[in-house]
Amino acid sequence: MKPFILKCGTILSAFLIVNSTYAQLSGPHPNVETERVESTDELQRPGSISGLILSENDEPLVGISLKLEEISLGITSDENGYYKLKDIPPGSYTITASGLGYAASKQNVIVRGGRNTELNLQLNKTAQSLNEVIITGSQNRFARKESDFVGKMPLLNIENPQVYNSIGKELLTEQLVYSVDDAMRNAPGIQKMWEATGRAGDGGAYYNTRGFITQGLLRNGIAGKVTSSIDAINIEKIEVIKGPSATLFGSSLTSYGGSINRVTKKPFENFSTEVTLAGGTNDFHRISADINTPVTADKSLLFRLNTAYNYEGTFQKIGYNKSFALAPSLTYKANDRLTVNLDVEFFSVNGTGKQMIFFYHPAVALGISSAEDMNLDYEKSYMGEGLTQKSENINFFGQVNYKISDYVTSSTNFTTTTNSSEGFGAYFYLVPDNLVTGNDADAGQANYLARADQSTIDSKDRSFEIQQLFTGDFHIGSMRNRVVLGLDYYVTNIDELFYGSEYDIVPLHNPNFDYSQFNGENQAAMYDNEDIDFTWPVNKQSKTYSAFVSDVLNLTDQLSVLAALRIDRFENAAGVEGVAYEGYDQNALSPKFGIVYQPILDKVSIFANYQNSFTNKGFYSAYDAESSQIVQEAADLEHANQVEGGVKLDLLNGKLTTSLSYYNILVENMLRADPNPDAAQLSAQIQDGSQRSKGFEVDLIASPLEGLNIVAGFSYNDSEYEKSDADVLGRRPTTASSPYLGNLWVSYRFPQHIAKGFGIGFGGNYASENKILNSVYYGEFSLPSYTVLNASAFYDFPKVRIGLKVDNITNEHYWIGYTTANPQSTRQMVASLSYKF
Template structure:
């Protein structure tokens, strides 16, 4: 009886409790009607809190009846508070519209990007402040981490095809933008979070820790001083988020590829004043190229401290370690038939290696003095170390005794080298927002300092050329007129210091006995360069017009014989203007025009190198560009059209002279003019698209060598285009299943501009890629098939000893888990 009474009492209490609860659900969208994912929804003074899903929906069940305040917050959108009554046995519905936050809290990109599509809305690289891309009067291309993941990309070179006017140049960390080459160690074209980081020239940059890669087309000297004419590449690292997100993924596939990645972020304190993010990446992969492999490690922690609404501090580190071999490309027979030697064959020896290590440490601060005045300060320290042993071609074929060439054998050289560099960057600027009548002003005043040092201990052992007659020395090149000076074999041919590479020998990639070589040594003298600049920028809004005016005074100094007895400063200065105008035709279409000057001093070490053939003038450039930017499909898809006229004076090219690989030639004037189109975003919530096309006529207009005038610049295709689209089924029997398909094409390109012969021509190609995805709850599996039809192609190159073939058909499978 007692048990029965107890059961009845509990049942009554349960019924009373259930009678006093209700349900709250709703949907959150932006002002364009697009559903917003990862919005914080909190019922104040309770334990109820959640994040919206990809459809912008949230749901709370068994909420006690009563009157509540509900807050909706995200750093990308303005916070909102709503009141609601929860009634017993009833469902309360809320349809919320959030507007994008207008706060400048990401001016130094302290916090992570909230968007999760192929589209990126705001830019920091274009104006050094958070500005909608549609309002920047210059073309800016980008690739988001979402697109990189969908394409199975792992390096910057993997994704440049998605940006108009940007193409690979070689296997190395170098590309062309509008026909102008950007090299990895070139501080004028490579940025990390808007700062100049020292990167490898030889290895392509990894992107597992990168939020997006963006390219500002044309010179950016008014903002960054020493800037390449074609454009500037900026890699934005992933920053902490206020929401907890964790994911791991693993990739296996062709060429013995194995990769594993981890991405973890969220608050470290209950009040979310301290946030963290940790990105980890490891790769152990082979290659379609003989002897090539890659062992890479990336560790990238980041922390954000938000003590108040007015002060924000970020600290992040990116550590990278790489082990592999330096691949200088494919050599083919001297008749120039690119198909005469398999694309797999490299010139390496089995005991070659390339070991690299780098670390970037950045601290950034933003403080708001008032609602109108804020201060930003960023410091980055960048270190890079290189340890190299390589067998490589000497840029020519082997000599017979009569001076003719053996077109089936490559003359070789060996280099053993160690070098260490460090960069220091310091950037400070004020933002001041003020209105004068009907004109709104955003004024930026700043000062930058940059320093690069080559540390002591850098040195190289080098073996090349042919043995002297007594076999105790070497001569760099062979001259049949002085045949008696050389050691000759039984056939009367000169004996090389380093055995020639026989392109017909299947065992040519063997271990080499380094003790048999005759070396010359070279010690790299310590060097230092530094620059600093003062700049001012005004962004004025006048009705439908937005005017951008910028001016920078740059001071550049190269220190020769740094810390030596004859230390000497070589200084170069420039005053650099920038003018831009944007006109809003409709709420979603803007027209723009811009005029920018560029400045890029030649390094004093190059200017004073007797082997280079200098001295050389600095590079100067000038960009005139007009275009249009717009958003479509309720803001989901962005489009940019640009027409440009870009001139550069003073470009340096390798003369491609046999036996003298350091000789450079300088052109008088280069001209790039063309048209570009970029599309990125979503057509529907489950249909993503990115497409681009570029027409680029990049020619040499003036040169002391008349044979160069009128030639298309190296590795600069006149036509290039790319398409990638992905569709995911969101309901029905195929829910979670998706497909991706893409294609890109490049027309023929010229190699090096050596004036002694016609430059090599690398043929046009079309490549097709495909992918299939399946997502179930927190798991996703995807398979990427690259180069579906196994097209033999070349991404670029210098000559017929250094051609760079693209990868044949390969398959990569990735499994991801989000928790």
């Protein structure tokens, strides 16, 4: 442990020395009380102007046009009344703000090199202001062009060599989306594979990106696990970060394909309240509220509360999901250097798990090769009432930001997550006829369904993370240098108990059969009689100590390079996961490199990257030739390495943003069956397997005409086991999802002079065939391709919003899953009414 701490201390010391030295060269000595003298370089750097646009009643004004008269630069205020004009040459300007129904306001402002000038503007209502409106053209409402989290430092998307997609709350509002699961349909190259199980430790819904399973385990850039379906009431935006990203986020919270980061809503300086009621088919009803208010007169203490109650039935006969979300947040601005952010997420979910069909028998034994061939009633529930589960999630997040100097800031982030679950978990699997009837002539048919349960009791998953970031933004000569140094401590404690039994096997071809006997009361009676087929305790603890550094260096205005490195020390204590296992410790290095060239500055960038991630595999069963016995050996790290290249565009004054990329990921050091016949008889393994995943992705967000907005994406993925067991060698993994995916959303808000506030939207998702069984032994079984279409209409008044949506317009019967077939909801209609105070 000491060498690791010494290395971290050395890195931190070096970082502080560099910044101290630079501060001495470019600013006054700490002991000299004089006005700071700026360097010529700094004076020539672009600056910015930001602030709030407020009404005469101090309410934030949305969509107000701002323009600098001396240069062709304009923007509109966001829904919080906030604006920021960037990349402004130093000098004196006149800023004009105007909007429909308000008198134009003009004010002189001075922009200083390398600095942000804060300027709040207040507009007064006037009937004569119609002739003073500045027309700025269409607005790209859904484009989020920068992130503080993806690179652990503020970076524009066009200057980041990594691909990521942002889904903002504006798009979710337009689509009437109320969960993170539904929001993910707007991310290119990502496909939902499993519903959230609600079980402690499972981490919510399972998705696939770039051929690998991932989950939404990040919140505001650090740990934020939620095991149930996540309500979107507290979502500012969702960032889907592509590729193996262990260098900045570690390996415990990311996958080789990517990771999902939820950015939560933050308090702002004005009073605002919005209450929404919604209801629809499948007995759907919902009430939610978003309340924001300053607590103190000087607005140094701000409070925001997001909360929602949600109830939804099922398109099948039996099932429901009832949830409650509560997310208070607090911001304290002590002074212009120190800000403290605190927030809590509480989710409580009680309901019936979604019906999932497992496959324990080969496809040839079942006589089917597609979900279309299953002898199942798509809308039937093959169970009775009461097989419910309760899960709770509590996440606490704290952040202390301190501006050390004009060049260096400190951000201390900490989080605690607690997930708990208790209750039933029904599941089903098809059984070949001959295993039930005993008649070999019935082989190759699947007319029976086994019904079983896997319950949890008093199961808990806890984690704690504290992360210290130092970020710097300074010049070395003429080269801009942006650097982040991070120290991270992450610990998990898992205490879970799973147990279950098979309830019965029932026929599928008997229309008069009573399926309701598989219910909560009868299953509980079995357990009371100690009729339990298995128990599976899980008790384990792990700690990870990390240090990382990332540096973005602008060699010129148009050319920048990124270099990053992470050092991890894993300490995995001995524990139990069904069976006892030994503890082990490991060290890991994870590098990252990137390059960005902008042939047209801030408009076109050509990028390439190398990214890395890894997995701790623990112990495995190796064959000892001398003793002809199995021995337990600690596995080396399994590694994933990605190379990627592409282009990003931000054209037509921001009306078109897009990215196109090609990636190639190679996973090595995978465990596989030992091909030695003697070892194979003992189920031994060796660690020399490999898997390759490659493909391309296209992401487009555009607003080509006033009121018209387009969000679109397309991806192709080719995954293959290159070196593996003979059973799957050369085949596509069953976890790799559909090879082709597409998403589209087109909306139009009618011009104000025709139908102010009225808009319509239409779009959907396409997925090609998905092989959920694909091996020599199990054969091939596929979920058919599908196209799901959705639409919405909405009317926005100043105080009231009315919305209507139809999901799955064509009532498509489609399935998702990996190693399972999970039927998805049929057509659903929802109407909503929002009132804004």
